[in-house]
Amino acid sequence: MGIAEKIAYLKGLAEGLKLDEETKEGKVLLAVIDVLADISDELEELEDEICELEEGIDAVSEDLSDVEECLYEEDEEDEDEDECYATTCPSCEEEIFFDDSILEEGEVICPNCGEKLEFDLSDLANATGMDDED
Numbered sequence: 116m117g118i119a120e121k122i123a124y125l126k127g128l129a130e131g132l133k134l135d136e137e138t139k140e141g142k143v144l145l146a147v148i149d150v151l152a153d154i155s156d157e158l159e160e161l162e163d164e165i166c167e168l169e170e171g172i173d174a175v176s177e178d179l180s181d182v183e184e185c186l187y188e189e190d191e192e193d194e195d196e197d198e199c200y201a202t203t204c205p206s207c208e209e210e211i212f213f214d215d216s217i218l219e220e221g222e223v224i225c226p227n228c229g230e231k232l233e234f235d236l237s238d239l240a241n242a243t244g245m246d247d248e249d
């Protein structure tokens with residue numbers, strides 16, 4: 116038996132006993148049953164609201180998973196696209212960094228001395244994730 120049913124049962128009892136609303140005891144008992152009914156109504160409303168909130172949280176949680184998946188996928192794509200290489204300028208010995216698009220062109224201008232470098236692929240080191248060693 117739920118709270119609402121118990122209170123309905125109490126109300127029925129009170130009516131069956133023909134509680135006299137004019138007596139002090141009758142007033143108190145009827146007032147208590149009234150308050151219990153109010154509390155029960157509010158509990159029901161709260162339960163409904165909690166249910167709605169849970170549904171809302173589930174929906175948000177699912178959306179968040181989609182967003183996370185999207186972000187991780189983009190991260191992986193970014194790493195593929197932004198492959199970075201390093202080489203040393205033979206003229207000034209400055210280290211030069213460049214990516215795939217420049218590699219396809221086959222040459223790069225040294226930002227330090229302006230020397231045009233043509234790539235010898237065997238000299239290239241993949242600089243992705245490289246630590247600052249010096």
Ligand SMILES: [Zn+2]
Pocket residue numbers: 204205206207208209225226227228229230
């Ligand atoms: Zn140079």
